[in-house]
Amino acid sequence: MSLTAKNVAEILKLLDESAFSELVLETGDLKVHLRRGEKALTRNEAPEASAPLVRSGIPAPAEPPRIAPAPPGLRDVPAPLLGVFYRAPKPGAPPFVEVGQHVEETTIIGIIEVMKLMNSIRAGVCGELVEIFATNATLVEYGEPLVRVRPVD
Amino acid sequence: MPIKRILIANRGEIAVRIIRTCRALGIETVLAVSTADRNSLGARLANRALCIGPAPASDSYLKAETIVQAAIGSGSDAIHPGYGFLSERAALARLCEREGVCFIGPTADQIEAVGDKLRARLEADAAAVPVVPGGPVTDPAQAQMLARRIGTPLLVKAVGGGGGRGMKRVDDLCDLAEMIDLASSEAGAAFGDARVYIERLVTMGRHIEVQLLGDGLGGVIHLGERDCSVQRRYQKLIEETPAPCLSPMLRDAICAAAVRFAQHLCYRSAGTVEFLVDVEHETFYFLEMNARIQVEHPVTEQVSGIDLIAEQIAIAGGEGLRISQDQVRLNGCAIECRINAEDPMRDFAPSPGTVTEAIWPEGEGIRVDTHIVSGASVPPYYDSLLAKLIAHGADRTTALARLGKALGEVRIDGVATNIAFHQAVLGDPEFVDGGVDTGYAVRFLGRASARAGV
Numbered sequence: 001m002s003l004t005a006k007n008v009a010e011i012l013k014l015l016d017e018s019a020f021s022e023l024v025l026e027t028g029d030l031k032v033h034l035r036r037g038e039k040a041l042t043r044n045e046a047p048e049a050s051a052p053l054v055r056s057g058i059p060a061p062a063e064p065p066r067i068a069p070a071p072p073g074l075r076d077v078p079a080p081l082l083g084v085f086y087r088a089p090k091p092g093a094p095p096f097v098e099v100g101q102h103v104e105e106t107t108i109i110g111i112i113e114v115m116k117l118m119n120s121i122r123a124g125v126c127g128e129l130v131e132i133f134a135t136n137a138t139l140v141e142y143g144e145p146l147v148r149v150r151p152v153d
Numbered sequence: 154m155p156i157k158r159i160l161i162a163n164r165g166e167i168a169v170r171i172i173r174t175c176r177a178l179g180i181e182t183v184l185a186v187s188t189a190d191r192n193s194l195g196a197r198l199a200n201r202a203l204c205i206g207p208a209p210a211s212d213s214y215l216k217a218e219t220i221v222q223a224a225i226g227s228g229s230d231a232i233h234p235g236y237g238f239l240s241e242r243a244a245l246a247r248l249c250e251r252e253g254v255c256f257i258g259p260t261a262d263q264i265e266a267v268g269d270k271l272r273a274r275l276e277a278d279a280a281a282v283p284v285v286p287g288g289p290v291t292d293p294a295q296a297q298m299l300a301r302r303i304g305t306p307l308l309v310k311a312v313g314g315g316g317g318r319g320m321k322r323v324d325d326l327c328d329l330a331e332m333i334d335l336a337s338s339e340a341g342a343a344f345g346d347a348r349v350y351i352e353r354l355v356t357m358g359r360h361i362e363v364q365l366l367g368d369g370l371g372g373v374i375h376l377g378e379r380d381c382s383v384q385r386r387y388q389k390l391i392e393e394t395p396a397p398c399l400s401p402m403l404r405d406a407i408c409a410a411a412v413r414f415a416q417h418l419c420y421r422s423a424g425t426v427e428f429l430v431d432v433e434h435e436t437f438y439f440l441e442m443n444a445r446i447q448v449e450h451p452v453t454e455q456v457s458g459i460d461l462i463a464e465q466i467a468i469a470g471g472e473g474l475r476i477s478q479d480q481v482r483l484n485g486c487a488i489e490c491r492i493n494a495e496d497p498m499r500d501f502a503p504s505p506g507t508v509t510e511a512i513w514p515e516g517e518g519i520r521v522d523t524h525i526v527s528g529a530s531v532p533p534y535y536d537s538l539l540a541k542l543i544a545h546g547a548d549r550t551t552a553l554a555r556l557g558k559a560l561g562e563v564r565i566d567g568v569a570t571n572i573a574f575h576q577a578v579l580g581d582p583e584f585v586d587g588g589v590d591t592g593y594a595v596r597f598l599g600r601a602s603a604r605a606g607v
Contacts, residue, residue, distance in 0.1 A: 082205045082219050084226055115218040115248070139226030141204040142213075143188065 067133055067145050075125050076133075076145035083112035083119065085134040085146065095136075097147070101129050109147050112140065127151035156180060156231045156255060156470045160224040161199070162245075163235030164214065165538060167446070168195035169524045171233050174462040183227045185220060187213035189532040194524045203227060208534045214238045217245040224254050231255035231469060233462075237536070240445040241268055257469040258422045259444045260369070266418055267442040271312045271350055277439040280417035282410045285429065285438040287352030293330050299351060300329050306354040309336040313344030318387075322354060355429050355438065359590050360384065361396050362427040362443075363411035364453045366464055368473040369421030375408045376457045377483045379425075379449055383578065385501065385594045390571070391578065392449035393488040394456055397549060397587025400435070407437050414442065423450070423465050432590060448491065448541065451522055455487035455545040486552045487545040490560065494537040496569035504569035505533040514562035518545040518555045531568055539570065549587065553579060577601060 070076045079085070087095040087110050097109050103123040112119045123129075131148040134140050158181040161171050168184055172195060175182045184199035189208035196202035203223050206213030213219075217239055224232050232254055234240035246261035248254075258264075267273045274284050286303045289312075290296045300307060300323070309332050311319030319340045321332040333349060341347035364376040380396035381389045396404065411426035425447050427440040450461050459476065467475055495501045508529045513521045523540035525531075531539065542563065544556035557579045563572055578584050581597060 082203065082226075083222050114222045115252075117218070139203070139223070142206045143204055 070145075070148055073150065074130065075127070075149050075151050077109060077121075077123055077125065077147050077149060079112060079134070079140040079142060079144045079146055080121065081112055081114060081119065082142045083114040083140065084137060085140045086111040086113065087132070087134075087136045097123075097129055097132070099129055099132060103127065103129050103149060110134065121146065123147070123149060125149050125151050154230070154255075154471060156257075156466055158183065158200075158227070158229045159231045159233050159257070159466070160185060160203075160220070160227060160229035161195070161233050161235065162214065162220045162239055163233070163237070164190050164193065164195065164524075164535065166522050166524045166540060167235040167448075168193075169198060170522050171235065171462055172198045174460055174466070177460075178463060178466065180466070183223070183229050185214070185223050187534075189530070189534055192530070194526055194529065201227065208532060210238065210534060217242065217248050220245065221248050221252055221254060225252065229254070231257055231466075233257040233465070234445065236445050236448055241443070243268065255469050257465050259367075259424065260421060263418055263420055264444045267444050269312055270310065270314065270441060271348065273441055274350070274439070276417060277414055280410075280414045282414045282426075282439045283437065285352045285355065285440075287350060289348070289350045290333055293333070296329060296333055296351065297326065300326055303351065303353045306356070308352050308354045309333055309349050310352060311336060311340030311344055311346070312348035312350060313346035314340060319343060319349075323351075355431050357432050357590050357592075358382075358429040359396070359432055359588070360389075360427065360440075361399070361407060361430050361437070362425045362447075363408050364447075364450065364461070365411055365415045365420065365424050365426065366461075366468070366474060366476075367415050367418075367420035367422065367424065368468060369419060370473070371416055371419050372474050373412050373415040373420060374474060374476060374478045374481060375412050376453050376459060376461075376481055378404060378407060379452055381449060382589050382591050383584070383594050384591050385598070389449060390491055390594060391488065391575070391584075392452055392491075393486065393549075393552075394452045395483070395486065399430075399588070403430070403435055403437065410437070410439070414439065420444075422468050423461050432588075448538070449489055451520060451541060451543045452487040452489045455518075455520060455543055456483045456485055457481060458484070485545060485547045486549040487543055488549075488552050488556050489541050489543045490556065490575040491538060491571075492540045492542055492563065492565075492575070493571050494531045494539050494568040495571055497571050497574045498569075501571065503533065503537045505531045505537070506568045507531070508539075508565060509567035510564060511566075512562070512564040513540065514542070514559035516555065516559065518552070519543070519559045520545070525565070539565065539568075553585065574598075 105124055105126050107123045108120045109123050110121050127149045130150050134146045160183045161168050162185050172182045182199040183201045184195050185205045186196050186202050187208050205219050239245040243261040243264040246256045246264055249256035271289050277284050288299055306324045309321040321336045323329050323332050336349045337347045359382045361378050361380050363378050367373040378396050379392050379394045381392045383391035414426050423446050425443045428437045429440050430437045494504045496504050508525050511525045511527050520543040525539045544552045546552035560576050
């Protein structure tokens with residue numbers, strides 16, 4: 001399936017009129033992630049490398065937190081190192097985890113590659129996975145939240 | 154291939170310095186930062202800041218794989234290593250070569266050739282550049298024989314050392330074997346290389362170095378010398394160009410020797426050859442080559458009008474040397490004071506903290522290279538350099554007057570600084586006369602504390 005500009009406009013209109021602030025639409029190899037009030041529009045395998053880095057000449061805080069801190073009762077799992085994040089063990093394979101599933105502390109939530117060295121990333125917390133922030137095959141910074149979990153005791 | 158986006162693998166004032174040149178050239182910047190530097194001036198000025206790890210340098214600024222991954226992942230086509238950290242680690246340059254990322258600096262082989270001090274001595278010999286009498290140590294008997302020929306006092310030095318680390322002084326040859334053992338085990342622990350060599354200790358020496366630019370094909374030019382003799386524990390505090398009270402003949406010979414050395418290596422990028430100048434005998438010896446941009450590069454920029462970072466980028470981008478030796482014009486005199494967050498009252502102990510207020514001077518011939526603005530933090534994990542205050546004038550008297558006035562205008566609250574030390578040195582007749590040797594700063598501090606009755 002491919003999306004036309006008209007489809008996107010309609011989806012945006014639906015989201016605008018709805019009570020939701022966020023919409024994730026996934027069909028085949030296409031993923032659309034819309035979030036209201038922010039500039040985050042990510043596509044699968046976004047060509048980060050070629051995106052121009054434009055910023056005005058006035059010094060401003062460099063990286064405003066792209067994701068608000070976890071609200072009470074939720075916990076974010078930060079990237080333990082900088083590298084390229086992968087949601088699945090290999091291209092085409094099913095992702096390690098999906099939103100809504102239960103994770104244990106030892107559950108692998110993804111892989112971070114640093115110069116061809118693959119590092120398994122574990123949840124480190126037990127609970128329900130409520131959100132996945134990191135986009136597949138893109139660079140994540142040290143400390144960047146990868147997923148959000150609602151911990152259970 | 155022209156460079157469009159540079160990942161800067163450094164912090165502090167040099168990160169800001171590199172960003173400024175990149176901005177002027179229309180090159181985008183990605184700054185690698187540790188968690189301690191997330192809110193630094195460099196992180197604000199760069200087009201993008203990428204957090205590479207926690208505060209300790211060994212977990213962030215010293216991780217070559219992470220740096221190269223950050224460059225590739227951010228679409229940067231080149232890495233500028235600045236000074237310190239990974240700048241002279243052949244491993245980073247080699248990783249860049251392997252991954253097709255442009256390293257703004259010399260080749261990995263060149264870094265290795267000058268990083269091993271014994272090999273550098275051999276290269277100097279091969280380039281007909283005089284070295285301090287000395288040589289490698291193989292066994293105690295050979296060391297004794299060599300030491301007798303060199304004479305005392307002498308220094309036992311670590312092959313993998315530098316910047317004053319891993320050195321032992323020997324005044325009596327009875328102590329030689331013991332000092333070699335000590336230096337060797339220390340060197341093994343500190344540098345992972347237990348090899349040591351011995352060298353004559355030149356007691357009255359001036360530290361004079363030559364700024365070079367090489368195209369990597371054998372083309373090398375020099376941009377004059379710098380005198381960095383005001384040092385304490387091998388840390389430079391004041392640097393100036395031209396070196397005062399140096400005969401034109403000796404200056405020309407030193408610059409020519411430096412060019413010869415770099416030509417011999419087919420050196421690429423900006424580099425500096427350091428010499429120890431024996432004042433009594435009007436001779437000079439090769440000390441080492443620094444295969445990077447140096448802290449004190451601005452004094453050379455002020456007198457030459459050449460942006461050394463821009464030339465590094467041009468060479469890395471394949472443009473070669475854009476200036477010929479004939480086109481180099483050195484005008485007037487420039488002097489730099491390193492303003493550090495350290496407390497002269499407490500034996501120059503580092504003074505980390507938050508700078509509550511920072512006011513830097515402005516004026517004719519004044520340049521300040523800094524990352525410190527009001528509210529900036531000085532983390533305890535890194536060096537204590539706050540700023541470099543540089544004064545340029547038509548002659549040394551003018552530059553000194555401007556520097557003195559500018560120092561008086563600096564205001565730094567929240568951390569201790571060595572500004573009072575600089576002001577005192579600038580008022581000392583021996584320094585004002587010019588041509589002090591590397592023992593000067595320690596003698597000066599001794600005189601000052603004697604006067605204070607401490």
